[in-house]
Amino acid sequence: MSDSVAGTIANLHGQRARAPIAPLRIGAFTATSAAGRGNAAILGVLRSRTSGLSRNDFGAKPIDTYIGRVNGIEDEPLPKNLAEWDCRNNRLAWLGLNQDEFMRAVNAARQRYGRQRVAIVLGTSTSSIGATEEAYRSLDKDDRFPQHLLNPFLHTPHSTGDFLRHALSLDGICVTVGTACSSSAKVFAQAERLIRNDLADAVVVGGADSLCGSVLFGFNSLDLVSREKCRPFDVARDGINLGEAAGFALIERQGSGPALLGYGESSDAFHMSSPHPQGLGARSAIAETLARAGLSAEAVDYVNLHGTASRKNDEIEAKVIGDLFSPNTLASSTKGWTGHTLGAAGILEAVITLLALEHSFVPGTLNTTRLDPACNARVCIENTDASLRTGMSLSFGFGGSNCAVLFGRSS
Amino acid sequence: MAADTAYIEGVGIWSDRLPGWNAARRILRAETAAPDEVCQRPSPDLLPPNERRRAPDTVAISLAVGSEACAHAQRDPSTLPSVFASTYGDLAVTDYMCKTLASTPELVSPTRFHNSVHNAAAGYWAIATGSMRPYTAISADRYSFGNGLLEALVQAKSNAESVVFVAYDIAAQGPLADVVSSAGRFGCALVLGDRPTENAQYVLHWQLREKEQEPHNGSSTNNASLVAGNAMAPALPMFEVIARAPGHVVCALGPKLSLVLDLAPVNEHAHRPAP
Structure with missing residues (x-):
């Protein structure tokens, strides 16, 4: 690491070294993506090295790429009682909720703590925008939305958060985090603060x-989409594949299950769609995570x-990892199985990390x-x-939003 | 649950009829009338000159109110974490994206695409102020202001430091305007601290309260028209109370949960018994 980079990080952290947090418990967790519905399916394809990526067949004019x-x-x-929120994003969320007995765990928490004491913090990048896109494709001659898409709850970033509040019968804090591809990593940070301050149990x-x-068309316009299956860290890698996913975790103060040990958030303050060239924001998010966990790299x-x-x-992320972690730390990207699931990448990859811990298995x-040398x-x-x-x-997003989250195996 | 204490260090506000906090404070106190004409959009002076004019309204207004609040607080924005709240994000970009995707999807503008993320204003703020401190960007439908304010208060307390809070919404455009209700342009900002430093101007006590019904929107009829129809209008009662402090305000967090705040000027508070 150059002296100037080291100096800047020292400045970022010198004055506000984070005190360690009390670890929280993850009572239940689940994910659904192109790599499978639920934890067992995802673990299975990780072990068998079966990619969930397929040729892009999404929409009327699919661009030449692979998707998850x-x-x-x-x-x-x-279901009928939730039909008001029916759109692709909320269907995916519902599918995700119904795996791994996650709903049962939420029901138990609601009974234990009360409806107002269980919060929802959901990360998403585009939420239900697919429904708004569909409405614009099917405008009538007066430029009006078709009848079945007139519901305002289908055209707000909080659509899925609101859907979850109804689907889970909760009346606590319910909020959506929309920081692009770091969204559902930052939810762990926000949740820890809510519990620490006794605003939720x-x-x-x-x-x-x-x-x-x-x-699909947005990332394509930035020339960031690969025509092949994405190859993270390969010398010949040439872009991302878009994917979709839903995942959830139930965070509690006590209980069994793996632990949330720490998290760190930062911003690059560099560019809207390009990462900081020295990964300064990523480094500071990792350093803050370790400080909160009271652990060294x-x-x-x-x-x-x-x-x-x-x-x-x-390239930037590999340099950061090489600089900050010892050779004993194993590292991999699982996007070759799932594609980049954007606002859901944080939770999906948190769940994959938890599966790795619980099953003593590191996916490659x-x-x-x-x-790439x-x-x-x-x-x-x-x-x-x-x-x-x-x-x-690790999750990094547009607008230079970075987040790292650290988990510990069940004790 | 006992109330928590926080301090308002700085205030920023702008709407089509509220040109900055100094004027807004007097308007909200009914000491002067609001301008009849729509105010000129504030110049986002934090941006390089060539980017100021083409900055989206969401970015120009967020940056203007955020920097006004930091100046009022005498805080350097590059040192502060920030919380951005918006009900709908950039509705003009949403309309553009959906229109273009329906007709010529291959022509989507890369700039407008990256401006379509909910954290666009927060990202521009970080770049313009050079702040590498964390920011977040949240939304909670009609409860966006309350939830953003709560997250900012929680961050200030959790991390024992001051936090910039910015909330904004703009008008719905195109066919989406039939379904999504937001009119005009409105942004507001607070710098919230966790301790009574010399920057503290108002002390506030906050706590959650369960409720069966949504609180009455506290704005007087005259003032409500200053941000009428804007999706972030639920923010205005808080700023009315600041203008007329001491006072009490309730911000809805959801259909059955509220954030209850009592606030008073710091110098006045010093002579009052603790609650």
Whole structure:
């Protein structure tokens, strides 16, 4: 690390070294993505190295790329009592809620603590914008939305948060975090603050982001989309694949299950769609996470990287990992299985990190054959069995929003 | 639950009829009339000159109210974390994206795409102020102001430091305007501290309260028209109370939960018994 970078980080942290937090418990967790519905399915394809990516067939004029699509959503409408919120994003959220007995865990928390004492903090990038896009494609001759899309709850960033409040029958704090691709990592930070300050006894954190024209054509307009299956950290990587996912975790003060040990947030203050060239924001988010956990970098056994397979992200992120972590820390990107699920990437990869901890299994980096020497990283390509005490997940988003989250294995 | 204490260190506000806090404070106190004409959009002086004119309204207004609040607080924005709240984000960009995707999706503008993220204003704020401190961008439908304010208060307390809070919404445009209700342009900001430093101007006590019904919107009829129809209008009662402090205000966090605040000027508070 250059002296100036080290100096800036020292300045960022010198005056506000974070005191360690009391670890919180993750009573239940689940994810659904192109790599499978629920934890067992995801673990299965991680072990068998089966990618969930497929040729892009989304929309009328699909661009030439691969996507991580959750098949079957079109044929699975919401139950009648929730039909008001019916759209792709909320269907995906509902699908996610119904795996791994997650709803049962939330019901138990509601009974234990009361409806007002269980909060919801949901991360999403585009929420239900797919429904707004559909309305604009089907305007009548007076430029009006079709009847079935006139519901305002389908056209707000908080659509899925509001849907969850009804689906889970909760009356506590309910809020949406929209910081692009760091959204559903930052939910862990917000949840910890709510519990620490006794504003909730339990928090349902999560994320849901579904495929839509905005992200497919938007990322394509930035020349960030690969025509092949994405190859994180490969010398020949040439861009990302978009994906969709929903995932949830129930955070509590006490109980069994893995622990939320720390988190760190920062911003790059550099560019709206390009990461800081020295990864300064990423470094500061990692440093803050370790300080909150009261651990040194050596204590981190696994890092699930942001690893989008964009040229810049991977090069900068690999350098950061190489500088901050010891060779004993295993690192990989799982986007070759799922694609980049944007606002849901934080929760999806948090769940994959938790699965790695609970099953003593480190997924490698799928589709990648030759690591980029410029990446200077100890990125695992192959799957490895390894007993892990701790795992960190990294998420970086547009607008230079960074977040790291650290988990510990069930004690 | 006992009330928590926080301090308002600075205030910023701008709407089509509220040109900055100094004027707004007098308007909200009914000491002077609001301008009849729509005010000129504030210049986002934090941005480089070539970016000021083409900055989206959401960005120009957020940056203007955020920097007004920091100046009022005598705080350097580059040292502060921030919380941004918006009900709908940039509705003009949403209309553009959906229109373009319906007709010529391959022509979507990369700039307008990255401006479509909910954290666009927060991202521009971080870049313009050079703040590498964390920001967040939240939304909670009609409860966006209350939830943003709560998150800012919680951050100030959790991390024992001052936090910038910015809330904004603009008018719905195009076909979306039939379904989504927001008119005019409105932004507001507070710098919230956790301790009574020399920057503190108002002390506030806050707590959550369960409720069966939504609180009455506290704005007087005259003042409500200053941000009428804007999705962030639920923010105005808080600023009325600041203008007329001491006072009491209730911000809805959801259909059955509220954030209850009591606030008073710091110098006055010093002579009053603790609650």
